[in-house]
Amino acid sequence: QQQVKQSPQSLIVQKGGISIINCAYENTAFDYFPWYQQFPGKGPALLIAIRPDVSEKKEGRFTISFNKSAKQFSLHIMDSQPGDSATYFCAALNYNQGGKLIFGQGTELSVKP
Amino acid sequence: DTAVSQTPKYLVTQMGNDKSIKCEQNLGHDTMYWYKQDSKKFLKIMFSYNNKELIINETVPNRFSPKSPDKAHLNLHINSLELGDSAVYFCASSQGGTRSYNEQFFGPGTRLTVL
Numbered sequence: 613q614q615q616v617k618q619s620p621q622s623l624i625v626q627k628g629g630i631s632i633i634n635c636a637y638e639n640t641a642f643d644y645f646p647w648y649q650q651f652p653g654k655g656p657a658l659l660i661a662i663r664p665d666v667s668e669k670k671e672g673r674f675t676i677s678f679n680k681s682a683k684q685f686s687l688h689i690m691d692s693q694p695g696d697s698a699t700y701f702c703a704a705l706n707y708n709q710g711g712k713l714i715f716g717q718g719t720e721l722s723v724k725p
Numbered sequence: 726d727t728a729v730s731q732t733p734k735y736l737v738t739q740m741g742n743d744k745s746i747k748c749e750q751n752l753g754h755d756t757m758y759w760y761k762q763d764s765k766k767f768l769k770i771m772f773s774y775n776n777k778e779l780i781i782n783e784t785v786p787n788r789f790s791p792k793s794p795d796k797a798h799l800n801l802h803i804n805s806l807e808l809g810d811s812a813v814y815f816c817a818s819s820q821g822g823t824r825s826y827n828e829q830f831f832g833p834g835t836r837l838t839v840l
Contacts, residue, residue: 644826655729655815655831656768663826699766707824710780711756715768 615639616704618716625723631689633719635702638683642704646713647676647687650699659700660687692723728752729832731816737838738806746801746835748816756780757799758817758829759791768815774799775822806839813837 618635625631637645646661662669662676662685669676675688689696702716729750738744750757758781759771773781774793788804799816816832819825 646828650766653833655817655833657831658828661826661828701768705826707826710775711758711773711819711825711827711829712770712781713829714770718766718768720766 615714616702616716618702618719620719621717622720623722625692625721627692627694627723627725629692629723631687631692631696631721631723633687633700633702633721634684635686635716636682636684637704637714639704639706639714640683641706641708642714643707644705645676645678645685646703646705647674648701648703648715650701650718652698656701689721692721694723694725697721697723729816729818729830731814731832731835733835734833735836735838737840739840740806740808742806743802743804744806744837745803746814746816746837748799748801748832750797750816750818750830750832752818752820752830753797754818754820754830755796755822756819756825757793757796758819759799759801760815760817760831762813762815762834764812772799772801803837806837808839811837811839 648656649659650656673690678685758773772791777793813834817829819827819829821827
């Protein structure tokens with residue numbers, strides 16, 4: 613059962629544009645929602661994360677928007693750069709489940725110069 | 726200094742063989758994990774250990790056996806390898822115990838190819 617659904621599967625954006633990746637979850641017990649960035653041949657690395665008690669979190673060009681009632685959250689990358697080209701994964705976790713991250717399917721982002 | 730390291734980086738083997746992947750972290754973390762990333766890049770947790778104690782054991786075939794000799798190491802042994810085991814295996818670690826929001830740091834991955 614896929615508990616975190618991510619879309620789109622792939623995304624092409626022009627340099628300077630906004631990249632938007634969406635995720636939806638089913639389990640209301642999830643209480644932590646990180647985004648991971650993975651470059652080819654590398655392991656995923658934490659980009660930004662949010663708890664459901666806030667609706668938005670911004671770190672530099674990266675913003676998470678969170679809609680608890682809709683059970684949806686999204687990643688916005690402002691002023692997208694070619695160096696942002698990577699695969700992005702949303703994830704969800706329940707504090708009481710020992711660090712068990714449930715990942716979305718991933719979005720392959722390509723930023724064209 | 727590499728925070729989470731895995732060996733080998735690439736592993737090519739025949740069906741039916743037994744192989745091991747080693748993982749070490751020098752971050753002083755208490756919890757370590759194994760994840761499997763399939764050919765479609767889907768990441769799924771397999772196991773986690775906290776201070777050498779098994780915490781998470783997902784629905785993974787018994788052919789997979791994690792072993793944690795100390796809290797800085799978590800190895801993955803796979804018996805009777807099958808074609809479907811071909812994937813990239815990631816080790817990760819995090820600070821804190823079994824209840825935390827702490828960041829998980831991933832290793833560089835081991836690409837396993839079963840022929």
